[in-house]
Amino acid sequence: MVKVTELGYMGFNVTDMAAWERFATEIVGMELHDAGEGDRKYLRLDDWHHRFVLHKSNEDDMAYIGWRVPGPDELEEMAAQLEAAKVPYRFASTAECDERRVLGLLKLTDPGGNPTEVFYGPEVMTFRPFHPGRPMFGRFVTGDQGVGHCILRQSDVKAAYDFYTKVFGMRGSVEYKLRQPDGSVVMPTFMHCNDRQHSVAFLGGPMPKRINHLMLEYTDLNDLGVAYHAVRQHKLAVGIDIGKHSNDQAVTFYCGNPSGWLSELGWGARSAPSQQEYYSADIWGHEVEASGFGMDLDMVAPEEET
Ligand code: MBD
Ligand code: FE
Structure with missing residues (x-):
């Protein structure tokens, strides 16, 4: 069976391009790459052509998510796995591959209805080293671990689990049982496909957007501190204050981005487990602050x- 190897890229539909440019560069440290296309701008985190595309839009949500496979044979095999699982998909045209700066591409939707792509062969701009949007002490953790992790909308977590394990070849399980003040127990599911402790997670239940949050990880704690300080200085909404997760053991906080969903910024995550565990609380912090x-x-x- 062929497995996806990393969360490679994402497209975001955004209403306020200027606010996103400032947030992404000045606060987070991403590199803005304006190719003069008018309707879109690129964000870089490493030597890839881009990791994120900001699309000028009248909605604020994830537009698509791209999962990587190693090469053309694996893309063909993934198509066969989708076929066998009766998941509708199509091979993208050459123009569509060029648009994403990849060599090959499948387009489909996941069980939650999230526009999903499987690709191989991203354009890597070895001649254009990453140039952070603000001074950085280190870099973003990418490489074999992909660009980060996200929580996506899934109305049926069992269907999502089956798809991400049986079709995409990922592993994972419920990793928390969180007793809430109202007596309910929330049991989020976390999935991994490489060393990153999780690349995608599902909360279940209704969500106003396809994406709840996207986590990016710094190699240097100072960059997380600088981002945290900048978020406080600019009085941005902090959805969850700084703390340390039990599963990936990353120090993170969550701030509202210009699209009104959360950007989780972190440092110090451990690798994916070889055997599953679950937790009933985080190690410290992570207090809910701004709601909504x-x-x-x-x-x-x-x-x-x-
Ligand atoms: C995470 O990255 C996360 O977003 C939650 C809710 C719990 C553990 C790790
Ligand atoms: Fe997270």
Whole structure:
């Protein structure tokens, strides 16, 4: 069976391009690459042509997500796996591949209705080294671990689990049982496809957008600190304050981005597990602060509860 190897890229539909450019570069540290196309701008995190595309739009949501396979044979095999699982898909045209700066591309939707692509052969601009949008102490963690992780909308978590394991070849499970103040228990599911502890996760239940958050990871704690300070200085909404997760053990915080969904910024994550575990709280912090981001999730360790 062929497996996806990384979360490679994403497209975002955005209403406020200027606000996104400032947020992505000045606060997060991404490199803006304007190819003069008018309706879109690129964001770089490493030597790839881009990792994210900002599309000028009248909605604020994820437009598409791209999962990588190693090469052309694996793309063909993935097509066969989609066929066998009766998931509708199509091979993208040469023009569509060029648009994404990849050699080959399949287009489909996941069980949650999220526009999903499987690709091989991204354009890597070895002649154009990553140039951060603001001074950085280190870099973004990418390479074999892909660009980061996200939480996507899935109305049927079982269907999502089956798709991401049986068709995309990922592994994972419920990793938390979080008892909430109202007595309910939230059980998020986390999936991995490489060393990154998770590349995609599902909360289940209704979500206003396809995406809840996208996590990017710094190699240097100072860059997380600089981002956190800038978010506080600019008085951006903080959905979940700084803390340390039990599953990936990353120090992270979540801030509202110009599209009104969350950008999780982090540092220090550990690798994906070889055997699954679950947790009932985070290690420290991660207090819910601003509500309205679909992450009013009580993850605070018992000693910290007031
Ligand atoms: C995460 O990255 C996350 O977003 C949540 C809710 C729990 C653990 C790790
Ligand atoms: Fe996360």
